[in-house]
Amino acid sequence: MTFTVAGKLLDACVLGIIADKDTYGYDLTQKVSFSFEVSESALYPVLRRLSKEGLLCSYDKSFDGRIRKYYHITDLGQEKLEFYQEEWEIHEKTIKSLLTGGVQYDKKQIFKTAE
Amino acid sequence: MTRNKFLKQLNNQLQFFPTEERENAVLYYMEFLDESENIAETLESLPKPKEIAYKLREELGITVNLPYDTQDGLLKRYSLVKETDGKTILLQLLFLAFLSFFYFTTLNLLSAFGLPFKVIDEDTGVFIVENVPTFLSLPVIVFAFLTIGTKKGHFSILRAFNFEALLLLVLSLLALRLLILPQLWDLLPFTFEMEQRIYEQGYRSPLDKFYTAVVMNLLLNFHPLDMFFYFVFCIMIPFHVIGATIQRKKSKFWLKVPKGAL
Numbered sequence: 001m002t003f004t005v006a007g008k009l010l011d012a013c014v015l016g017i018i019a020d021k022d023t024y025g026y027d028l029t030q031k032v033s034f035s036f037e038v039s040e041s042a043l044y045p046v047l048r049r050l051s052k053e054g055l056l057c058s059y060d061k062s063f064d065g066r067i068r069k070y071y072h073i074t075d076l077g078q079e080k081l082e083f084y085q086e087e088w089e090i091h092e093k094t095i096k097s098l099l100t101g102g103v104q105y106d107k108k109q110i111f112k113t114a115e
Numbered sequence: 116m117t118r119n120k121f122l123k124q125l126n127n128q129l130q131f132f133p134t135e136e137r138e139n140a141v142l143y144y145m146e147f148l149d150e151s152e153n154i155a156e157t158l159e160s161l162p163k164p165k166e167i168a169y170k171l172r173e174e175l176g177i178t179v180n181l182p183y184d185t186q187d188g189l190l191k192r193y194s195l196v197k198e199t200d201g202k203t204i205l206l207q208l209l210f211l212a213f214l215s216f217f218y219f220t221t222l223n224l225l226s227a228f229g230l231p232f233k234v235i236d237e238d239t240g241v242f243i244v245e246n247v248p249t250f251l252s253l254p255v256i257v258f259a260f261l262t263i264g265t266k267k268g269h270f271s272i273l274r275a276f277n278f279e280a281l282l283l284l285v286l287s288l289l290a291l292r293l294l295i296l297p298q299l300w301d302l303l304p305f306t307f308e309m310e311q312r313i314y315e316q317g318y319r320s321p322l323d324k325f326y327t328a329v330v331m332n333l334l335l336n337f338h339p340l341d342m343f344f345y346f347v348f349c350i351m352i353p354f355h356v357i358g359a360t361i362q363r364k365k366s367k368f369w370l371k372v373p374k375g376a377l
Contacts, residue, residue, distance in 0.1 A: 025143055026150035040160065041167045044143050045174035066149055069142070 005036050012084035014046050015073060018056060019081055024068040047071060055080050116158055118148050128168035140171060 005013060017023060017031050025047065032038050050056045055077035060067050073081070116124075122145055129137040144167070151157035161167070 024146065024150070026147050029147070039162065040147065040157075041162050041170055044140060045171060047143075048139065049174075066146070068150070069146060 005038065006042075008084070009088075010038070010042070010046055011050060012081065012088065014043070014050065015055065015077055015081040015084065018071050019073045019078060022070045022072045024070050028071070050077070118145075118154050118158065121148070121158055121161070121164060125164035125167060128164045129171070132172075 013032065013035075014028065017028060023031070025043070028047075029038070029040055029043050032043065047056065051058060051071075053076075055074060056071045057074050058069050058071050061070050062068070122141055125144055126137065126141050129140055132140070144161075148154055148157055162170070
């Protein structure tokens with residue numbers, strides 16, 4: 001993929017996936033890398049950060065003699081996810097208007113779109 | 116690389132992390148590997164443990180990259196080791212210079228003990244000093260250089276020395292030495308005449324000449340009490356290195372790999 005997904009956007013994606021269904025590290029990586037390229041090492045810091053911020057909580061579940069650490073979204077995480085979703089809609093519109101041309105020099109228009 | 120090797124390496128690379136962080140990270144990657152269908156392939160695709168550790172350190176905002184930062188007891192016990200966030204190369208080089216000088220001097224002195232290092236030249240009536248081969252101290256300097264640069268192995272404690280404390284210690288010992296044996300003042304500034312007389316044959320670099328002058332002045336005015344100072348240097352530093360190593364080995368987090376996990 002030409003565009004990289006990192007930072008807050010990656011946070012939002014991870015939150016979105018986990019909100020859908022509780023998941024564990026490997027599964028999450030698989031799901032994310034199915035949509036876009038992400039290094040295996042990139043997700044651990046994200047999960048850790050989100051957990052620290054209280055957006056995710058985790059619980060252990062044994063599976064086939066192993067222990068999996070499942071991540072679950074908290075209420076706070078849910079709120080954050082909704083916030084990200086709203087933000088993304090605005091962002092998407094802004095980027096789209098810039099990419100499709102015509103309005104890129106009309107700052108007022110961009111702000112209007114952003115609003 | 117096998118799964119266990121990878122995890123062990125990762126664990127070693129994360130040794131500067133707080134224990135909880137390190138355990139969580141290692142467990143995450145352990146789970147990650149165990150879940151994957153083809154461990155060998157996943158291992159191939161994963162970055163090297165060193166790279167992961169580097170990235171984690173950056174992303175987790177852990178700037179401390181020196182050993183033993185989390186071991187309070189150790190810090191208290193070994194006051195020369197302190198919690199600090201990465202020293203500059205300059206400081207390392209200064210330390211290296213000190214070590215080189217220290218080892219050089221010590222080696223010269225120790226070698227000198229087995230040799231007649233104080234000889235009176237019958238013709239001129241001055242003291243001359245048996246020259247200790249310079250190349251003897253070369254491996255020591257190389258050793259010092261290598262150990263300073265490396266993070267691996269138990270020598271990495273050298274990186275964790277509290278430079279200020281070390282400098283203070285050296286300066287205070289030197290001051291004490293000057294107080295107890297004031298004749299050392301006469302040596303300052305060092306004279307080169309004697310050195311020139313003895314080493315007029317053959318070319319020697321100015322630095323070599325200066326160093327020889329320093330060492331010779333020390334040798335010529337060697338006092339039994341000086342042994343104390345050299346002992347402090349010779350024993351204290353190895354003591355810190357060995358002591359800290361033992362502490363570290365004890366507190367090492369060993370991975371519990373379930374049987375038949377591979």
